[in-house]
Amino acid sequence: MRQVKRLATISLLSCAFAVGLPTVLNADPTRSPSPSSSLEPYKSAQEQFKRDRETYMQALRDRDIKMRLINFTFKNSVDKAAADARAAMSTAITPEQKSSISTIRRNAIAQAIAVRDAAILALGPFPTPPAKPEKLGHEKSELKIESKSDQKGKQKR
Numbered sequence: 001m002r003q004v005k006r007l008a009t010i011s012l013l014s015c016a017f018a019v020g021l022p023t024v025l026n027a028d029p030t031r032s033p034s035p036s037s038s039l040e041p042y043k044s045a046q047e048q049f050k051r052d053r054e055t056y057m058q059a060l061r062d063r064d065i066k067m068r069l070i071n072f073t074f075k076n077s078v079d080k081a082a083a084d085a086r087a088a089m090s091t092a093i094t095p096e097q098k099s100s101i102s103t104i105r106r107n108a109i110a111q112a113i114a115v116r117d118a119a120i121l122a123l124g125p126f127p128t129p130p131a132k133p134e135k136l137g138h139e140k141s142e143l144k145i146e147s148k149s150d151q152k153g154k155q156k157r
């Protein structure tokens with residue numbers, strides 16, 4: 001009995017699908033309304049903003065890569081100065097030798113700092129982010145109406 005009901009349901013659904021599908025496929029597609037001319041300047045400005053933002057993000061990524069390289073070079077220079085000082089300190093006997101080694105290490109670190117600062121200055125200023133395009137007055141009011149209608153269904157906490 002159960003199989004008969006299942007078979008009847010499957011055959012009924014397949015018939016309905018076979019009859020309904022060609023009519024759906026033959027239906028005229030609904031045409032979307034043409035965009036109004038008042039939105040065209042905003043849309044083109046929005047597209048330009050997207051291109052500018054992508055350029056800005058690429059500039060930030062490039063700057064970040066360069067900063068990582070500068071910091072990596074700086075760290076290696078400081079580590080080398082410290083390692084050289086440790087190695088020289090192990091063989092130093094007199095206080096004058098130890099003082100000289102410390103002075104050399106401090107000078108090497110100061111030089112590494114100067115090189116790092118010069119490299120950062122050579123990068124130039126941070127890239128400026130693009131300005132987001134402003135909507136026209138009537139477009140803003142349409143946006144506010146939509147956002148208010150979206151909030152009606154939300155519950156307050």
